[in-house]
Amino acid sequence: MSSTVPAELRYTKSHEWIRRERDGSVTVGITDHAQHALGDLVFAETPEAGRTLKVGEACAVVESVKAASDVYSPVAGIVTTGNASLADAPEKINSDPYGEGWLFRLTPADPASADGLLDAGAYARFLEETAE
Amino acid sequence: MAFIPHTADDVRAMLATIGVTDIEQLFDEIPARLRAGELHGIPPAASEMEIGRLMSERAAADGSPLNFIGAGAYEHHIPAAVWAITTRGEIYTAYTPYQAEASQGTLQTIYEFQTMIASLTGMQVSNASLYDGASALAEACLMAVRAHRRSKSSRILMPRAVHPTYRKCAAAIAGNQNLAFEEVGFEARSGQTPIEALARWEGQDVTALVIQQPNFFGVLEDVDALTDWGHRHGALVIAVVNPTSLAVLKPPGDWSEQGVDIVVGEGQPLGVPLCSGGPYVGFMTTRMEHVRQMPGRIVGRTVDLDGKPGYTLTLQAREQHIRRSKATSNICTNQGLLMTAATIYMALMGPQGLERVATASMARTAELVAALTRIKGVEAAFGGARFHEALLRLDQPVAPVLEQLARRGIAGGFDASADYPELGNALLVCATETKTSGDIAAYAAALGDTLRAARAA
Numbered sequence: 001m002s003s004t005v006p007a008e009l010r011y012t013k014s015h016e017w018i019r020r021e022r023d024g025s026v027t028v029g030i031t032d033h034a035q036h037a038l039g040d041l042v043f044a045e046t047p048e049a050g051r052t053l054k055v056g057e058a059c060a061v062v063e064s065v066k067a068a069s070d071v072y073s074p075v076a077g078i079v080t081t082g083n084a085s086l087a088d089a090p091e092k093i094n095s096d097p098y099g100e101g102w103l104f105r106l107t108p109a110d111p112a113s114a115d116g117l118l119d120a121g122a123y124a125r126f127l128e129e130t131a132e
Numbered sequence: 133m134a135f136i137p138h139t140a141d142d143v144r145a146m147l148a149t150i151g152v153t154d155i156e157q158l159f160d161e162i163p164a165r166l167r168a169g170e171l172h173g174i175p176p177a178a179s180e181m182e183i184g185r186l187m188s189e190r191a192a193a194d195g196s197p198l199n200f201i202g203a204g205a206y207e208h209h210i211p212a213a214v215w216a217i218t219t220r221g222e223i224y225t226a227y228t229p230y231q232a233e234a235s236q237g238t239l240q241t242i243y244e245f246q247t248m249i250a251s252l253t254g255m256q257v258s259n260a261s262l263y264d265g266a267s268a269l270a271e272a273c274l275m276a277v278r279a280h281r282r283s284k285s286s287r288i289l290m291p292r293a294v295h296p297t298y299r300k301c302a303a304a305i306a307g308n309q310n311l312a313f314e315e316v317g318f319e320a321r322s323g324q325t326p327i328e329a330l331a332r333w334e335g336q337d338v339t340a341l342v343i344q345q346p347n348f349f350g351v352l353e354d355v356d357a358l359t360d361w362g363h364r365h366g367a368l369v370i371a372v373v374n375p376t377s378l379a380v381l382k383p384p385g386d387w388s389e390q391g392v393d394i395v396v397g398e399g400q401p402l403g404v405p406l407c408s409g410g411p412y413v414g415f416m417t418t419r420m421e422h423v424r425q426m427p428g429r430i431v432g433r434t435v436d437l438d439g440k441p442g443y444t445l446t447l448q449a450r451e452q453h454i455r456r457s458k459a460t461s462n463i464c465t466n467q468g469l470l471m472t473a474a475t476i477y478m479a480l481m482g483p484q485g486l487e488r489v490a491t492a493s494m495a496r497t498a499e500l501v502a503a504l505t506r507i508k509g510v511e512a513a514f515g516g517a518r519f520h521e522a523l524l525r526l527d528q529p530v531a532p533v534l535e536q537l538a539r540r541g542i543a544g545g546f547d548a549s550a551d552y553p554e555l556g557n558a559l560l561v562c563a564t565e566t567k568t569s570g571d572i573a574a575y576a577a578a579l580g581d582t583l584r585a586a587r588a589a
Contacts, residue, residue: 042449043424045424048281048282063424063449063450064449065449066449066454067449067454067455068449068450068454068455068458070458
């Protein structure tokens, strides 16, 4: 099963995506591949605004009928907001993982920190290499 | 007889498959100094006949004293039907039924237990039970830290009037997980936890406030004022309750304006006999908003493909068999057998029956306190309202008095002087509906004799 990997985003090997916004903040979510692997999502716990995150820190939980999984922050920074609409509609992560299903936004400690992450091509190759 | 199904050949085949020569090799990564090694002090095997005899002798040494000890475990009448039904082969198991298609009866029993406990505590959701009341409190403290995400202090305010064993157990289980337990004093004359004792935490980050009702001394706390204080200061509120008392007291779900956040307690009074301190059965309820942080199993009611009702474990994604070290708890389980007994007990008693047990126990304790405090050298430590337990103060050390009473076949109460040195010669006594006026008179006579004799000596 092939999954969508938008060209304009950056990615991590733990299947988060990150997008640079015009105001200098970044938006984080889980990839289409991740939502497929988890199955129907029933709950999402997002980090509270003001929380300081380190790179790779577990900061959100996405729970499907099968498992509850941690989401790791791709960059260091301070959380500006969590996606509150997921409380009533966690299925947005399944239906629109790169849009309505975003998890949280943060102000990165280093504006360029997302640049070192995987680009779409590298992430797509990573998915192919790790496919069973 | 060995109960291990694998033959030596099976074991060899398995080891060969994974390329290991012997089982010991699988434990190589555990440093030698951490290995238990051989067991010492274990006597040679005894025959069934020898064991039976030894156990009879040990049981006879316990005797069957007239019991006035409460302190967290209470002697109530248990209708014969409770254990006649609980030990039927169809439901006689301690285990959690993961295989829903083969366990509908057990699952429905748990569901009924959850419904009864949620209703008794006035909360929205219950789990399928925990080990006991003390470990349930430890789990509630850990749960509060997870649920209260805005609070960063992990500070739990723990009144000194909470059961000492519960406090020790919570500290032992949760203390190493960076929880800070801070003690709240009680008022010397009333035995209550006063609001003023909380003043020093005003303006600070408090994760949760624990309230026990009735408290360890049997005294009724001002639960509305305490709950209100907790919520006004941004803390979650954890209630520790005696389930029997809830037949006559306001349920924690109705304390103050919005009710408490988590309720735990010991289910032993509901049909479980006194038994060397256990096994007992803990319970836990909460509001729906915290359900994903609640440890343990939860049974839900659903419908199958044909629309017929059915029961199954639900919200399992944060449990240890799925989430491993990040589970809500890795040291809890459902206490299935005793939960079954409690469910049958509650079904047999009904709200009216439980209320009769509660009011009779209160009346017996009032009668006991009146009879004992007429004796020279005995006074009630606290005035004010109490449930079915009272703290007395003697004019001499408690331990030798209890020893003398034991010789006369009376378990005279719990010696609280070690846990509360500030209270002096403190004796905690309890009388439930099982005690008659004759029993109480017999205890009063024996205590009077004992104290007189000690003074004369």
